[in-house]
Amino acid sequence: MGGTSGPRQIRLPRPQDLDRARHGGPAAGKNGVLLDLSTLPLDDRPTYAMLGRGETSGVFQLESTGMRDVLRGLKPDTLEDIIAVVALYRPGPMDNIPSYIKRKNGEEEVVYLHPDLESILKETYGILIYQEQVMQAAQIMAGYSLGGADLLRRAMGKKIQAEMDEQRAIFVQGAKARGTAEAKASEVFDQIAKFAGYGFNKSHAAAYALVAYHTAYLKANHPVEFMAATMTYDMHNTDKLAAFKVELRRLGIPLLGPDVNHSEAQFSVEDGAVRYALGAIRNVGEAAMAALVAERTANGRFRSLADFVSRIDPRLVNRRLLENLIKAGALDSLHPDRGALMANVEVLMRHAQTAAEDRASSQSSLFGGPGSGGVPLKLAPATAWSVTETLTREREAIGFYLSAHPLDVYGEALERLDVVPLALLAGHLRNGGSGGVRLAVTPGARKERIGKSGNRYAFVEMSDATGTVEGMMFSEVLALSRETLDLGRPLLVRVDARLEGEEVRMLIQGVELLDDAVARATHRIKVTLREASPVPALRDLLSRDGVGNRTVILVAVLEDKEVEIRLKDGFALKAQTLAALRDLPGIVGVREV
Incomplete structure (x- = not known):
């Protein structure tokens, strides 16, 4: 979907088709409704309603926090609005965004640089946004030819004084000849010149905006398929996958865990839910998972744990890969005790090796056929993992907490502690909320540094069920908190948070075990x-x-x-x-x- 040429049809619900369409490649597929991007309505109400709510996670060009704020204020209802936003949301033009929004909403008078320019500035509420408007203004006010107007645009962009002086003289003389006073002509020239240095080509903005609209349309009208495709595109970026998990929860779309009997190598759609991709599990390799899926497709689902290990190729599925499948929960449908599986990895690998040798001796095809599925598989007794260990190991394999979060067990107790969910923190600050907030989090990686003064400070990763952030901790608080942090237990953290652009920055002021805080309130x-x-x-x-x-x-x-x-x-x-x-x-x- 990243270009304007080539095939423009996509077939849902296969996520790889959405992915290809998103990047301008051919679309294919066997199931679902065939969509022709060139015929999608450009006035789709659900799409504009979604944009107006700023619900644009995963939407091309429109997913940043700042852009979502703009969309919530603008309430776009035409493609022209999206084109304008794409052109304005850059350093320089961003200063005009508040006026653009107010003028569109009738809260500010529309003022034109000159009455003669109303025809070209009406669509943008009197605000210069596009380079084409610079050229048109020169043609209308000062009689420039098309080629001359382009030279003016280039001169203004380069800001070479000699060229600017020459163009000013031409512009003012032409404007005077058409009845504009010299002072007014010079004033208009200055205003145009100020803008021209960062003006955006409308044709480029329109191309970006059309892709953004198409992406938004797919999300608004086919959210499950869209999210599966988006997660496939970013399947090796765990930070983005964690954010998309939060978005799925907001949309009410279940995210099913990885399963060797149900998952594809990529993210897929399953009965109105998104099924986690086997290839997105850490350290497994997409090629090996594609081969595993191919084996399942060719010879049927794995009937048991013994059947699974007898049919895998130990040259592709090594010990490390098998361990990560176990930790991620991908074998739960065959054997739900992850602790027992991890304790018996060597047994599983030996069984797989024996089955592979049997296949080789009978000249079976590579990674094919049931092999020696009849060989008994006996697991040694092992201690079951606790909930905490299960989630910790799952996070190691997935990159974030998937099936649950350690904070889930605290339930209503968190409400009594008046904590702010991480996903709502930026909005809390933008809406004037106090920067002194309390967070209920689990600690992650900690990076300690030594400052110029010789004092230690640290950056601490923290997560809850809605997101992940990093907080800074100075030496005094670090010294008092290190022992508590080392426990790896859920924490109640007091922070001083502020917005810097679109990012939340926070200074950690105090830390205590969440259990201690809950005990006082429960x-x-x-x-x-x-x-x-x-x-x-x-x-x-x-x-x-x-x-x-x-x-x-x-x-x-x-x-x-x-x-x-x-x-x-x-x-x-x-x-x-x-x-x-x-x-x-x-x-x-x-x-x-």
Whole structure:
């Protein structure tokens, strides 16, 4: 979709077709509705309504935070509005954006440089936006030829004084001959010259705007397919994929985890949801995942874990790749215990190698056929991962928390702490909210530096279920917080945040364990378990801190129903104990309510 020539049809819902169309390549496909980009309506109400709300994540040219603010103010309703925004949203012309919006909305009088220029400036509410308008103004006011007007435009762009003086004389003389006073002609020349240095070619802006509109149309009218295509294009950029996960949540579109029996190598559409791409898992390789999908297509879904490992090619699916498939949850449908799978990786690889040797001896095709699927596969007993470890390992393989986030277990407790979700922080600041805010986050990478004064400072990555940010921490706070940060536990962080352009900058003022903060605001804890095995260890942990005023409710998951049991005693339950509860094998969840 990046050019104006070549095939302009796309077929939905295959995301690779959207991807190709987005970049000007040919479109193909077997399923869905065939769309001809040249016939898409340019007055689609859902598209303009979406643009007016600034919901442009993934939309070509229009997805930056600042651009979204402009769109929310402008409420575009024609392609001309989008063309103008594309031309204006650059250093220099940006100063005219507030006036353009006010004039369009009838909040500011439209004033023209000269009455004779109304015909060429009416569409832009009296504001010079395009280079073509410079040339037309010279032709109308001063009688320039088309070639002469182009020379004027070039001279103004170069700002060479000698050439500017020469062009001023020509312009003023021509304008005087057509009835404009010399002073007014010189004033208009100065205003045009000021603009001409950064004027944008309208034909270029129109090309960009048309692609932007087409992209927006696809998102507004085919959001699931659009998001799958967009995520495929950025499938190796985990920061963008994390942002698109947030966008999918806002759109109400489920994001299904990677699955060797359902995922494609790229992101795909599945029953109104986006299915995570196998090729987007870290350190697996798109080619190896394409081969895995080809094997599944040729010989059917993998019937069991034994069937899977007997059909993979160990030359393509090595130990590291298999580990990342496990950590990402891509084998959950075959064996849901990721901890057991990781503990038995060597067993799985040996089984795969034996099956491959059997295929070779029987001259089976590479990466094809069920091989020795009948060979028994026995896994050694292993400790199940806790929820915390499961999410931590998943993040290692995916690049962000996918199936859940460590903060999800805190539920309503976060509301009582008055924290600001990261996705809403920029809007909070733009709307005049205080920069002193509290964030509930999980800490990520920490980069420590030594300043010129010899004091240490650090940049700390932080995330919640809605996004990821980086905060700066000076030496005094770093010294007080290092031990807490090293625990890797969820945190309540006090920051001083501000907007710099489109970026949120924040200085971390204080850090404490989120469990400590929640403990002060919460008196009831729900502990969910699916089996009785963790009960003895659970009893010991609950009694560790002695009697207190916190109520514990056990939630036993029995087949298709839940049974709640309220424990009689009250418990103190310090933060360390809550953390230990979450890490206890067999515990499904611990929530403050």
